[in-house]
Amino acid sequence: MREFCLKIIGFFLLLLFLVCLLDIIISTGLRQTEDYRFQSWTDIVDSKINADVLIMGNSRAFSHYSTGIIDSVLNVNSYNLGIGGHPFNVQYLKYKLYEKYNVKPKLIVQNIDFSTLNSSKIGHEREQLFPFVFDGLLNHYLVNFGYNRLELTLPLYRYFGYQMVIKNGMFEYFGIKHYNLQPSYKGYRPEQGKWDGSELEKLSIIKPSMDQTTIRLFDEYLLYCKKNNIKVVFVNTPVYYKATRKLANKVKFNSLIYSFSKKYNIPYMDYTNDSLCYDTSYFTVAVHLNKKGAELFSLKLSNDLKKMGY
């Protein structure tokens, strides 16, 4: 019995060693990829950003705000922290991690839209955080974002079932293949493709969600920015006008944003009525500008910010 138990313990210790080794290999490999899912997180923890201007928001942030154009017009170093498919509570987590490893920005361009004040766990592309879960800050918060304790404690456990991610990480680590899946330029990743209005046709109304916890978090964040002399601007990017017409609770949502704007003296730049909104040649779908549209918008935004003295 004793011999059996010792063998089992010995085997599991060896297994633990191998598991830790594999975890390091896969996580390191994924950080080395130019896969958009991991790239911005890697840039954050490697302290490669240290931006003057940060863009925060969801997929409309990373696909609409061209960091190249903003840099050249405003003569700054900008970075786009947009995180697809997630509202402010997740965006704020990314910002907190950014601050842990990088200098505070001078200006935050906060994308505002109908989903900003919603609340969600990290469900979409949750593998994006796999290489980083053992970071102290993320490890502390991720349990509130849909990651279970086992994923945050046991090495390799979180990768189980993600065969492509495992393969990509290992291939990258051993130099077998380099992955550059939709690489971004300082977080900016424009959408390619032609107009597709089918989703808009199916939609009857778009209801902005306003979660109270997220609203409190948003307030806390704006207060923090004010205390730390970080300027903030709210930007509502162009959206195809028919989608804007389907927005319910528009007045309630806008009045909430305006109340924050007034409270913290934050300019609210609303482009939802801009000329871009009326031309489908600038959009892939109703709520996403294509590359042409994004660059035009970025130019307009940068010039407007320049006029405002930023």
Next chain:
Amino acid sequence: MVFNSIEFVVFFAFFFLVYYFPLKEKTNFQNIFLLISSYFFYAWASWKILPILVLTTIFFYWLGIAIYSATNDKIKIRYLVSGLVVGIGMLLYFKYTNFLITSFTDLFEMLGFQTNMHTLKIILPLGVSFYTFRLLSYVIDINRGKYEPTRDFVAFATYVAFFPTILSGPIDRPNTLIPQLQKKRIFDNDLAVDGCQQILWGLFKKMVVADNCATYVDQVYSSFQSQSASTLLLGAFLYTFQLYADFSGYSDIAIGLGKLLGFNLTKNFNYPLFAQNIADYWRRWHISLTSWLTDYVFMPLNIKWRNIGNWGMIFGIIVNFLICGLWHGGKWTFVLWGLYNGLLYIPLILTGTIFKKNKLEINSLGFPKLKHFGNMLLTFLLVSFGQIIFRAKSIEQAVNYIRRIFDMSLFRAPLLLGINGLFFCIFILLFIEWVQRTKSNGLEIHSIRMGAVRWSIYLSILVLIFFFGGHSETFIYFQF
């Protein structure tokens, strides 16, 4: 609590330590602890179903003694009948009430009558098909004089509720498990190592082969109307692998856990993918169920109808497989599946080869000779067609699925949906099981003396589980 979950690992680790350390060689205390743990394990799914298990256990415990103590045959039979009524009645109620209601409703509607019958909200107690058969075999065998009833209630209750096997078998007979429960159990290192090997092999089959097959099969079945014939055929084949890997994987884990606790449980699968014909297949598949049905259904019918020669055997086989189908659940697809398997026996019965065990001839490379390989393929094909019926939601779906296979698109390449790794894993499964076909499980490797080599093999299996492990699916046989 499924075996491949962290909760079970924690539960079993704790159980194992208490079982073998403070309770070491104290049989009575071990049994009490085993019983409490088994009830805890069972109640983990839903504590509401536990009383049914406990009450039926108490009833059949008393019934076994009553049958044995009965002074004449008439009273014995009355007791036995009451046991059969309770056992079969329980199965009928939990598994077939809604089936009967919907069948009668459909029949009346076909005849032009409208009914107001509604199905009932009945919770199916987990493992009821398995533990009921355990209880029935207990009282039947006591009545037949095969053995005496046990007066040790704890041993009996543990036999019924034994946690490694309560949910999906094997269906151990009383004379295999109860004596082991009553005997002193000393830790056996070789048996424990064997158990660990079998558990690991079971996990590989379940998590790598079964769960990955399930992803593909579910997609094919949910959209079969728009799939090519070759894709449908591949889906059918992969379902056969899925069912085998899932169920035999579970059995391996259950038997392995039993070995860790010092028990030798009934072997439930004997490499059915290498069967030479349908009779051979059923001698190798879900052995504990098929032997139960053989002893309590087929043999009595065969004896009763022996005067009508082969036709008596044919009717006996068909009834046997109809019951086998119904045991899986109240659906006409299960009935049809049972009938299909029964009918496949007819050529074997008429040619007198039903009981003939063909010795597998191996060529110089260690693989089966062409004739035997051909038999295996044919058997696999026949079984796979049957599994289409088994898997289908309705007879109509099964018929449509099979009909669509006979189409010119059979010669088109099937949709693979990224399952190249799965083919590799199925190859590993078949290769290892072929090489190990005379052993109790695919990972029985005592003959390899070097510990480093054995550990490398275990780690390789774990690596395969990690790399190829599919998204977790419930064990298929839990639903029965």
